[in-house]
Every structure is written in structure tokens, then in C-alpha cells.
Amino acid sequence: MTYLSPLLSLPGAVASGAPDLGTASHYGDPFKEQRALARGTAVVDLSHRGVVTVTGPDRLSWLNTLSSQLLLGLQPGSSSETLLLTVQGRIEYNARVVDDGTTTWLIVEGSEAEGLAAWLDRMKFMLRVEIADVSDAWAALGSVKPIESLADRTVWVDPWPRVTEGGYAYSVVTEDDHPGLERPWFEYLVPQADLTTIVAGLAEHGLSLAGAMASEALRVAAWRPRSGAETDEKTIPHELDLIRTAVHLSKGCYKGQETVARVHNLGHPPRRLVFLQLDGSQHTLPAVGSAVVAGGRTVGTVTSVAQHYEMGAVALAIIKRSVDPLGELVVQDGDETYAAAQEIIVAPDAGQVVGRATGFLKGRR
Structure with missing residues (x-):
């Protein structure tokens, strides 16, 4: 069943095509919306995102063994980004990660949530973890500035373009000159049932709605790769500069690590x-x-x-x-x-x- 955001019923909303099906491309004035989003006076509907939760006392150590990022000791409220790779080092899933102290939230593209949850469930073995695809219950709202009225919500803060601990920059510009610095990015998780009410409340605080055209333009200008857009069945993280934020080069073993290390140390991405x-x-x-x-x-x-x-x-x-x-x-x-x-x-x-x-x-x- 194709997802349709309740915000598509708002005046002026024009539906998006792939990969943002189910949300608005714009609400009548794409450039005005883009300027507002860039200034931090607008939010974008990301309710088509997929959301997978992992609970249980072993959740972080378990995810750490499966994925490319060092997740041990991830503090409540802290954000990260990680990859699940094939044995050949190709990207299967690219997950935004935030932990609230009891639950690890994995935010992915909407088409990936079901597959990710099923894959993780197969990897449980005897560990104390529980996995759930909660995409129907939770929605995301994106912004380039923190939203004070949503300060009590779970929020993922994009590490891009800073080089995280254990990462490595493949770009030719310095970190301080990277265009991604002009686009800080926050994704707030809110109950899907409350999405319309919350957006109406944000409007009362001066935050308008921007469509996917606005957020995509800012993402492209920030050189930020997106799963399903910049990735295909052959993509390795080196090709997209994802070593800087989604890979820890000196953590323990995980599937695909051999390819990551070999290309980084001895080879070149094709x-x-x-x-x-x-x-x-x-x-x-x-x-x-x-x-x-x-x-x-x-x-x-x-x-x-x-x-x-x-x-x-x-x-x-x-x-x-x-x-x-x-x-x-x-x-x-x-x-x-x-x-x-x-x-x-x-x-x-x-x-x-x-x-x-x-x-x-x-x-x-």
C-alpha cells in the first residue's frame, strides 16, 4: 500500500514523484519554500521515512557487531550514521541512528524499513534485542535549525560533513570549506497520528512547510548522498565520501570490513x-x-x-x-x-x- 501523508491535503500541496512519493513536492512556491528552509523558518515533511526500533540491553553492542560504525557507548540523545554492507562491502542499508537510553531508532528510506527489520530479526540469535518496524506509528520532520518546541522529541542530528571519530575524508576541500556546513540537518520523530496537529502548532511559531523540492535542492548543494538515489547494487561507501560519517576504520569486525579496509588502504574506489x-x-x-x-x-x-x-x-x-x-x-x-x-x-x-x-x-x- 502506497503511503500518503496527511499533509498532502493542505492547500497548494502538489504530490512528489519518486523517491518522495506520498509527500508534497511543494505547496505552491518551491523557491520561497527553499529560501525559508535554508533560513530555518520552515520544516519539511519526511513522514514517508522508514523507522525501525531496536530495544533490549544488548542493542548497541549487537548493532556494533553488524554495522560499519562504532556504536558502543552511544549516549542517550547522541546521533550517528551507520551502514549495513554485503560481504563484498556494498551498501545494503544506510541508517540514521539515535539512541534515547532505552531504544535505538534507525531512520531509513521508506522502502527499506521492512527489509531492514526482517534482516535484523534474522540476526538476533540468542541476544536480548527486539526489533520492530514502527514506520506506521512514527513520522519525521526535517529542518536546518533546532526546533525549540520539539526539544523534548527524539531527534537525529546529521553528522555531515564533519569527519567523525574513526572516519576519513575523501573530498578535495577542507572540512571547514565543505558546502555541507551551510546545511545543518535535524530530523525529529513525532507520532504519525499527531503530525497534522504538530505542523499546525509549528506554523503558530512561524515555521512554514517546505516540500521535497526544497529539501532535495539543499541536500544536493551540500554534496550529501542519499540511499536509493546515489546508491545502487554496486556502491561501496568510498565512492560517496561516506567514510567520513558512516564508517569507523579501526573498530572491530563486521560484514564487509575487509573490502572497506582493502580499498581504503591499498586500492581506489572504481x-x-x-x-x-x-x-x-x-x-x-x-x-x-x-x-x-x-x-x-x-x-x-x-x-x-x-x-x-x-x-x-x-x-x-x-x-x-x-x-x-x-x-x-x-x-x-x-x-x-x-x-x-x-x-x-x-x-x-x-x-x-x-x-x-x-x-x-x-x-x-
Whole structure:
């Protein structure tokens, strides 16, 4: 059954397509909403998120053995991000993690919650943990600033783009110059049944609603990868710069760790995430899945595209590592061609840190 947010019944709401089906793309004025969200005077409906809970005294130590992040000792109210990988090190699930002292909350894409809960349930064995898919009972609201009236709620604070303990940056910009700093991100969990009432209360405090077009534009501009958008069945975390926030390189064993360590220490990721500033003169946007072309050959795929209120048409794409970082790219969508200025997110020489004498390639911003 397809989820439909109750906020879609509000005046001006226009339904989103994938991957935000069930929520509003906008409420009548996408750029106004985007500016308000960027200023911190709007919230975005993320009620289509999937929510999985893990309870029991062994929950953190158990999750620590299964996933890429060090979760032992995660303090109540603290947030983290972790990956569940295949044996080959490919991303299966990317979970936002927050613990409240009795429950660990895992926030994922809506399409992933059922599968994640079932996978975790199979991994229980004799440990004192209980897993539940509570997506029907809980909704999320996103903002770029803390919301005072929701201070008593469970909130996940995005660590991006700071390099967390045990992480490693694959980008060519310094942490203090990373565009992700312009987009702090908070996701508040609220009862699904109270969503409309809570949003109405926020409006009384001066917080309007923004649609998915607004939040996606800010995410793309922040170089923030999204599960199901920037990931496919082959994605390893190195390709998306997720080593910085979702992987602890010196924690204990977990499935996929061997690949993570081997690529990081001795190899290079075969693909890399790149930010594209698109030619906006056509007044249209290429579709997700459009080909990225260099020198007449396809070298990658557009994974997310948005119209930013300041930068215009922008996109994220996954391209081959070998693509010249200074080369000219175009995006091909059917008969439409869009010139694309490349900004490096993951450096072409990322990885192979053992014996490295110098830093990453310093590509242009």
C-alpha cells in the first residue's frame, strides 16, 4: 500500500514523484519554500521515512557487531550514521541512528524499513534485542535549525560533513570549506497520528512547510548522498565520501570490513561522486538516470537533480574514477544536452592511503 501523508491535503500541496512519493513536492512556491528552509523558518515533511526500533540491553553492542560504525557507548540523545554492507562491502542499508537510553531508532528510506527489520530479526540469535518496524506509528520532520518546541522529541542530528571519530575524508576541500556546513540537518520523530496537529502548532511559531523540492535542492548543494538515489547494487561507501560519517576504520569486525579496509588502504574506489553545475539556459532539468558524457562516451549517471534558489540547476552524479577532473562534461537526456561544470567531491586518487606521501588531488571547486 502506497503511503500518503496527511499533509498532502493542505492547500497548494502538489504530490512528489519518486523517491518522495506520498509527500508534497511543494505547496505552491518551491523557491520561497527553499529560501525559508535554508533560513530555518520552515520544516519539511519526511513522514514517508522508514523507522525501525531496536530495544533490549544488548542493542548497541549487537548493532556494533553488524554495522560499519562504532556504536558502543552511544549516549542517550547522541546521533550517528551507520551502514549495513554485503560481504563484498556494498551498501545494503544506510541508517540514521539515535539512541534515547532505552531504544535505538534507525531512520531509513521508506522502502527499506521492512527489509531492514526482517534482516535484523534474522540476526538476533540468542541476544536480548527486539526489533520492530514502527514506520506506521512514527513520522519525521526535517529542518536546518533546532526546533525549540520539539526539544523534548527524539531527534537525529546529521553528522555531515564533519569527519567523525574513526572516519576519513575523501573530498578535495577542507572540512571547514565543505558546502555541507551551510546545511545543518535535524530530523525529529513525532507520532504519525499527531503530525497534522504538530505542523499546525509549528506554523503558530512561524515555521512554514517546505516540500521535497526544497529539501532535495539543499541536500544536493551540500554534496550529501542519499540511499536509493546515489546508491545502487554496486556502491561501496568510498565512492560517496561516506567514510567520513558512516564508517569507523579501526573498530572491530563486521560484514564487509575487509573490502572497506582493502580499498581504503591499498586500492581506489572504481567510481566517484561528483557535483555538477548545469547549464540552465534551457529552463528544464535532465531526468535522474541521464547519461554523463565525456569525449563522446558515457562515463557516469546523474543520480539527483534539483533547481537551487541561488545556484540554479545542479545535480549529483556517479562517474568513473578515471574521468579527467578538469575535463568537460555534458549530461545527455534523450535529445537534450546540458553542459555540466564538474566540482570534485570524491578525489580521483582517493584511497590507497598506505604509503601515501602527499594529500589528495587538489581539483578546482
